[in-house]
Amino acid sequence: MSPPSTSSEYQVRITVDTTGHISSMQPEQSLFDDDMQALKQAAPKWRFGVRKVNGVPVPCTTWLRVKFTHTGATHSLEYIGNGPYVELTRIPYPTHLYQWHIAAIFYVHFVVEANGTVDNVRLIQAWTSGGKPIGDAMTDVTKGILRWKAKPMLVDGHPVSTPMIAPVAFFTGNSLDKYDLDYGLRIASDSPNSGQSVTNIPESGTVAPE
DSSP, X not given: OOOOEEOOOEEEEEEEOTTSOEEEXXXXXXXXXXXXXXXXXXXXXXXXXXXXXXXXXXXEEEEEEEEEEEETTEEEEEEEEEESEEEOOOOOOOHHHHHTTOOEEEEEEEEEOTTSOEEEEEEEEEEEETTOOOTTHHHHHHXXXXXXXXXXXXXXXXXXXXXXEEEEEEOOTTSSOTTSTTTTEEEOXXXXXXXXXXXXXXXXXXXXXX
């Protein structure tokens, strides 16, 4: 039997009704028939947190981020997060990180505004190979994020401003230490929150499914 394979991330537009259940869903990208079937079987069973306006439950349109795992003939669905739709176009590798073969993951906060623009970008924490400093690389990351295209969440049919968290990763074949179990990634010496790891950062949007 071939080993399990995991797909890239897909985004699915869903409407969550006033009971917390999905009333409609539409993938933003084309899915294979088996993946679509896995989505239709799993997602309707999930129950989400309900958005309220003036204390009254209202429907909410958000985007699921999911991955599919293929094990033989079995296709399973993994929930990644939800929130506004963001087209995560590639950000060029920051020059000095690339020149010095430094791998990096930036955990970045930004806001998808009601008009679909992306702004208020700030770094929460950076991880690099060996904990090396990121220098001015966040400037390049910020410029890339500001070029992302987005669609805002809708609450009771109205677009709303929504904060988000996203990782931005840079790796090359020779930037990783294959002999280190976590590939040598450490909190960068000049990272915000450099004293401790920031994990399990909550994402905005509807509450994750039960």
